[in-house]
Amino acid sequence: MTELVAVDFEAEKAAELFTKSLHETGFGVLKNHPIQKQLVETIYQEWEEWFKGDENDKEAYLYNKETQDGFFPSRVSETAKGHKHKDIKEYYHVYPNGRCPESLEKHIRAYYKEAGLLAQTLLSWVEAYSPPDIAAAYSSPLPEMIKESHKTLLRILHYPPMTGDEEPGAIRAAAHGDINLLTVLPAANEPGLQVQRKDGSWMDAPSDFGLIIVNIGDMLQEASQGYYPSTIHRVINPSGKASDKSRISLPLFLHPRPDVVLSERHTADTYLEERLRELGVK
Ligand SMILES: O=C(O)CCC(=O)C(=O)O
Numbered sequence: 001m002t003e004l005v006a007v008d009f010e011a012e013k014a015a016e017l018f019t020k021s022l023h024e025t026g027f028g029v030l031k032n033h034p035i036q037k038q039l040v041e042t043i044y045q046e047w048e049e050w051f052k053g054d055e056n057d058k059e060a061y062l063y064n065k066e067t068q069d070g071f072f073p074s075r076v077s078e079t080a081k082g083h084k085h086k087d088i089k090e091y092y093h094v095y096p097n098g099r100c101p102e103s104l105e106k107h108i109r110a111y112y113k114e115a116g117l118l119a120q121t122l123l124s125w126v127e128a129y130s131p132p133d134i135a136a137a138y139s140s141p142l143p144e145m146i147k148e149s150h151k152t153l154l155r156i157l158h159y160p161p162m163t164g165d166e167e168p169g170a171i172r173a174a175a176h177g178d179i180n181l182l183t184v185l186p187a188a189n190e191p192g193l194q195v196q197r198k199d200g201s202w203m204d205a206p207s208d209f210g211l212i213i214v215n216i217g218d219m220l221q222e223a224s225q226g227y228y229p230s231t232i233h234r235v236i237n238p239s240g241k242a243s244d245k246s247r248i249s250l251p252l253f254l255h256p257r258p259d260v261v262l263s264e265r266h267t268a269d270t271y272l273e274e275r276l277r278e279l280g281v282k
């Protein structure tokens with residue numbers, strides 16, 4: 001049972017209830033939001049096919065270390081901070097100026113725009129419900145930080161079915177915090193996402209298709225001086241019958257423009273570079 005309760009995006013108290021959940025747990029869940037379910041469903045189908053398709057087609061889009069766009073095969077996939085094993089996943093990074101297989105471009109670019117608009121609204125809620133002393137220290141209004149940012153990144157993740165040959169101890173996504181300001185994630189096509197409670201125990205995130213899950217990343221934790229916590233989460237391996245199924249998910253990681261000042265210690269750029277090196281992908 002999850003303890004994260006979905007907030008109705010259209011409700012009068014939506015902003016207050018949603019930001020309260022973000023403050024208390026680092027996570028918030030939305031229902032009745034403006035993202036089209038059909039678009040998400042189509043994207044899951046199109047990309048599942050692409051990931052299961054010809055390896056040569058995938059390698060043709062191999063990621064670029066500098067720009068971080070393109071296909072990240074499982075052999076280079078991330079090793080979460082403090083962990084020994086690579087995650088059991090492959091993924092593709094879509095950036096506004098990055099590459100994208102032509103046949104997949106239409107829907108993924110449309111989703112990027114839609115989710116980005118929703119994110120602007122959510123950041124305005126986060127700003128409005130930040131305590132005055134915390135808000136006073138933001139270097140600019142939060143929605144401004146991502147405006148015309150080319151760093152916001154849409155990741156299409158494919159977790160392949162379990163083969164039984166996985167390294168002992170490896171999981172789909174080892175426990176980690178996200179680097180960015182805010183993450184917007186439609187519930188995936190299979191369960192597995194778990195969120196760490198303050199006492200260290202784990203709860204399942206809701207996985208009903210149509211819900212949007214939002215979480216705070218390290219950059220917003222830094223800018224809000226911890227008022228909004230970047231909560232550790234992970235994706236566990238399926239067992240039993242579900243082991244044969246792949247899982248697709250679609251997080252949008254909102255990144256400020258590189259010059260945006262997050263705190264006295266960091267700009268968005270210095271923060272990101274440090275974290276990518278730790279992940280072993282830079
Ligand atoms: O696949 C998911 O549900 C979450 C993935 C995630 O946490 C990440 O890529 O940062």
Ligand SMILES: [Fe+2]
Binds near residue numbers: 176177178233
């Ligand atoms: Fe994450």
